[in-house]
Amino acid sequence: MKLKNGSTINLFYIPALILMLVFVAYPLGQAIYIAFTDWNGYSQHLNFVGFSNFFNMLKDGNLHTALLNTLIYGFGSAFFQNLFGLLLAVFLNSKFRGHSVVRTFVYLPVMIAGLIMGYIIYYFVQYDGGVFNEILGWLGQAPLDFMADRWRAVGIITFINVWQYTGISMVIYMAGLQSISTSYYEAATLDGANHWRCFWNITIPLIVPAMSTAVVMNLIGGLKLFDVIQSLTSGGPGFATHSLSTYISNQYFQAQNAGYSSAIGIITFVLIVVVAGVFNSFFSKHEIEA
Amino acid sequence: MNTIDHRFAKNWWKYLLSILIVVVYCLPLYVLVTMALKKMTDTSSRLQLPTSLYWGNFTELFAEGSIGRALLNTAIITIATVAIEVILGCMAAYPLARHRSRFNSLINAIMMGVMMIPPLSILVGVYSTLISMHATSTYWGMIIVSAAFGLPMPIYFFTKFIRTIPRSLDEASQIDGCNTLQTFFYIILPQLKPAIATIVILNGVGMWNEYGYSLYILQKPEMYTLTLTISQYFSSGANNLNGAAAAACVATLPMILMFLFLQKYFIKGTADSAVKG
Numbered sequence: 001m002k003l004k005n006g007s008t009i010n011l012f013y014i015p016a017l018i019l020m021l022v023f024v025a026y027p028l029g030q031a032i033y034i035a036f037t038d039w040n041g042y043s044q045h046l047n048f049v050g051f052s053n054f055f056n057m058l059k060d061g062n063l064h065t066a067l068l069n070t071l072i073y074g075f076g077s078a079f080f081q082n083l084f085g086l087l088l089a090v091f092l093n094s095k096f097r098g099h100s101v102v103r104t105f106v107y108l109p110v111m112i113a114g115l116i117m118g119y120i121i122y123y124f125v126q127y128d129g130g131v132f133n134e135i136l137g138w139l140g141q142a143p144l145d146f147m148a149d150r151w152r153a154v155g156i157i158t159f160i161n162v163w164q165y166t167g168i169s170m171v172i173y174m175a176g177l178q179s180i181s182t183s184y185y186e187a188a189t190l191d192g193a194n195h196w197r198c199f200w201n202i203t204i205p206l207i208v209p210a211m212s213t214a215v216v217m218n219l220i221g222g223l224k225l226f227d228v229i230q231s232l233t234s235g236g237p238g239f240a241t242h243s244l245s246t247y248i249s250n251q252y253f254q255a256q257n258a259g260y261s262s263a264i265g266i267i268t269f270v271l272i273v274v275v276a277g278v279f280n281s282f283f284s285k286h287e288i289e290a
Numbered sequence: 291m292n293t294i295d296h297r298f299a300k301n302w303w304k305y306l307l308s309i310l311i312v313v314v315y316c317l318p319l320y321v322l323v324t325m326a327l328k329k330m331t332d333t334s335s336r337l338q339l340p341t342s343l344y345w346g347n348f349t350e351l352f353a354e355g356s357i358g359r360a361l362l363n364t365a366i367i368t369i370a371t372v373a374i375e376v377i378l379g380c381m382a383a384y385p386l387a388r389h390r391s392r393f394n395s396l397i398n399a400i401m402m403g404v405m406m407i408p409p410l411s412i413l414v415g416v417y418s419t420l421i422s423m424h425a426t427s428t429y430w431g432m433i434i435v436s437a438a439f440g441l442p443m444p445i446y447f448f449t450k451f452i453r454t455i456p457r458s459l460d461e462a463s464q465i466d467g468c469n470t471l472q473t474f475f476y477i478i479l480p481q482l483k484p485a486i487a488t489i490v491i492l493n494g495v496g497m498w499n500e501y502g503y504s505l506y507i508l509q510k511p512e513m514y515t516l517t518l519t520i521s522q523y524f525s526s527g528a529n530n531l532n533g534a535a536a537a538a539c540v541a542t543l544p545m546i547l548m549f550l551f552l553q554k555y556f557i558k559g560t561a562d563s564a565v566k567g
Contacts, residue, residue, distance in 0.1 A: 009389050009470050013382035013397060016441055019374075023416070023438035024404050031415030041414075088311070096304045104553060105315040107560075111545040113499030115517045116538050119524045120318045123325060123336055123531070131321060131336050163314075168560055175561035213564040224408045227501040231521065245410040245502075253506070258414050265411035273406050 034262040041258035053263035062239040063264065066247040069154055070223055070268075073243055074275070076158040077165075077222030078215050084162065085169025085214060090203075092170070093177045103174075107167035114164065118231030121160050125232075147233055150240040157241060160228055165221065169214040176210030177203070205286075212283030216276050223272050244268045322542075325535035332532075347536035357540055359512065360519035367432055367504075367515060368497040374437040375493055376486055379444030384474055386445065387452035388460065398449075405442035410502055417506055427510040435503055440496070444489045447563055451485040452478060488559035491552060495545055516541040 035053055039046035057063050088106060092099045109117065124131040125146040133143040147153045184202045193201070226245040229235060235242035235250060242250065244264060251261035321336050326347055328340045351357050386398055409416070416435060417426075425431030455478065463473045501517035508514060514522070520541055523534040549556055 009385040010394070012385045012470075012474070016378040016382035016401075016445065017397065019378065019434065019438045020401070020404055020441060023419070023435050024407065024412075027415030027419045028407065028412050029415070030418055031412040034414050034418065091304070091307065094304070096301050096308075098305070098308060102308045102311055103557070104550075105312045107553075107556065108315065108546065108549065109318075111495060111499075111549045112542050113501060113517050113520075115499070115501040116520055116542060117318075119520065119534065119538060120322050122524070123321050123535075124318070129333070129336065131317075134335055134337065171557050171560045172564045175564070210564070217564070220406075220408075224410070226410060227517075230501070230505075231524065245408065248410055248413060249506070252414055252417075258418075262412075262414035265414060269407055269411040272408055272411075276406060 031262045031265055034259055035266050036263075037259045039258045039262075040256045041252055041261075042256075046259070049259065053260045054267075056260060057263065057267070062242065063247065065239055066242040066244050069241060070225070070244045070271075072154055073158055073161065073225045074219050074223035077161045077225075078218040080159070080162040081166050081169045081218045082211065082214055084166045086173050086207075086211075088166065088170040089173035089177055090199075093174060103167075103170070106170055109164040110167050112164070114161075114227035115231045117160055117164050118228040121156070121228075121232060125156065147241075148237060150237070153233060153237070153241045157225075157229055157232060158222075160232070161222060161225060164228075165218070169218060172210050172214045173207065176207045180206045208283060208287050212280065212287065215283070216279050219279060220272060220276055223268075223275065244271075322535050322538060325532055326539045328532055330530055330532045347533045348540070350533060351536050351540065356511070356514070356519050356522070357516075357537055360514050360516045361540070363429075363508075363513060364498060364515040366429060367436070368494055370429070370433045371436045371440065371497050372490055372494050374433065375440050375444050376489055378437070379441055379448050379489065380479065380482055380486070381474075382441075382445045383448030383452055384478060387449045388457070401442045401445050404439070405446065407439070409439050413503075413506065416503070420507060425507075427508055427513050429513075432504060432507045432513075435507065436497060436500065439503075440493055443563075444493065447489060448482060448485055451482060455481050485562075487555055488562055491548070491555055492559050492563060495548075498545055 034046075036048060036050060037046040038049045038053075088102075092103055112120075122130075127133065127143060127145050130146070132146060136143060146156060180203065184206070185198055188198050188202060224245055225243050226249075229241055229243055229246050233241045235246045239247075245268070248261050248265050248268065251257045251264065255261075324338070324340055325336060327343050327345070328334070329344050329346065332340070332344075334341075382401075386394055386401075420426050420431050420435065423431070425434075459477050459481075460473055463477045468476065499517065500515070501521075504515050504518055508518060520534070520537050523530075523537045
């Protein structure tokens with residue numbers, strides 16, 4: 001039966017649509033337009049410069065660093081958040097007394113702003129009086145300047161992000177595990193399968209839908225990483241720990257290179273859409289009906 | 291008694307591992323709280339509990355005043371943004387769930403496209419748009435931009451949810467003489483309560499902790515939100531790390547308390563929002 005007022009119902013999405021057109025679609029158009037200009041961010045004048053902002057990206061070493069870091073933040077976060085999230089979910093799913101206390105604590109950091117998390121970790125990595133150097137001292141080691149080395153700094157930032165948001169993938173996997181009917185495991189055990197075989201041949205295939213959501217969410221989150229970098233290193237030392245997001249804001253507000261900044265933004269957008277699209281279609285090929 | 295001992299003996303490694311995980315997850319918060327309760331001149335180890343609780347960091351913080359204003363600004367922006375997201379989100383989801391047409395699937399695709407745009411990637415466009423509207427350093431500029439970027443998720447989530455409500459309910463209400471608006475308010479909206487609760491808590495936390503757009507949109511100090519104020523405490527000379535820790539505690543505490551009281555809604559909401567419909 002067709003609903004009465006079948007098309008007046010459509011009026012309901014007009015407000016949302018207008019809001020998004022004015023504050024997302026129009027700025028997106030602006031951003032694309034500015035990407036082809038030499039606008040500095042405040043002047044009344046701007047010149048159309050064609051693709052030169054995009055060509056400049058090819059020879060900007062700092063941008064290449066930011067791009068590589070962004071990929072590390074994105075893929076590193078997604079890999080470890082899902083690995084730890086799945087392990088924690090399997091562990092907590094084994095139902096021992098107090099398992100929900102562990103779940104509470106693992107999820108807790110999700111409540112804390114990424115920015116504040118960066119500052120808290122500063123208490124750990126600070127050279128003088130930092131917790132890590134104190135622990136190194138107990139072990140009789142010389143203190144380290146943790147954030148001075150590029151790769152160590154990038155690794156620490158990735159792990160803060162992993163540590164903070166593993167709770168989300170854990171909860172997604174716990175829900176996924178609970179949706180798997182125990183009859184599969186019973187049947188497999190009757191056929192003589194051990195725990196390991198059950199895990200690889202039942203749990204993993206049936207958890208692909210949960211995995212697909214968790215992986216894509218974490219990838220997007222990691223590729224967008226901004227606040228924790230801003231608070232912990234501001235992209236430094238030099239430009240060594242910038243992500244594309246922090247580099248975009250650096251180019252706009254510090255370097256006053258709005259046209260160039262906007263061009264990087266467009267490329268970042270395309271990068272995230274492509275990565276998310278590739279992973280989505282990869283997972284949807286491997287999903288099976290439970 | 292014997293069986294309990296036996297169970298514990300069998301599961302001892304689970305408890306050991308649990309304790310290890312909890313310690314790893316508590317340590318940063320522990321250090322933050324002990325820092326906040328120590329004097330600036332106290333150079334004892336950060337892992338050590340304070341010998342006596344020192345509340346001076348907190349009294350100084352509130353005496354200075356910017357944290358109170360930041361709490362107010364953050365509360366206003368968070369509540370208004372989430373309210374807009376919920377109201378416009380429910381409204382938009384209703385036709386998208388109930389009236390499937392080619393045009394509506396196009397609308398749906400556009401909304402999903404918006405979900406993929408990382409807000410900072412079009413920072414330049416948003417910022418220049420706001421300047422031309424004189425909306426920088428205003429509540430409404432911040433609220434409306436956040437709501438616009440935050441809307442696709444609630445719309446997607448509510449659409450999925452409304453599709454699980456039997457269509458016969460809509461039909462029954464229309465036979466009883468309700469128009470579309472009445473059907474939406476009296477039939478659909480009450481059913482959406484759990485979905486609304488999920489969006490309120492998840493997007494609420496997201497807005498409370500937002501740092502990115504607020505950094506650029508809210509440039510006047512009197513408009514600063516909590517994250518912006520905290521970054522002031524940490525960056526201005528950064529010599530009073532204990533005072534800064536107290537500020538970070540004040541900013542974080544409301545969300546931690548909310549989580550502890552509404553924990554099951556957070557867990558359920560996170561799981562629900564990830565399951566594909």
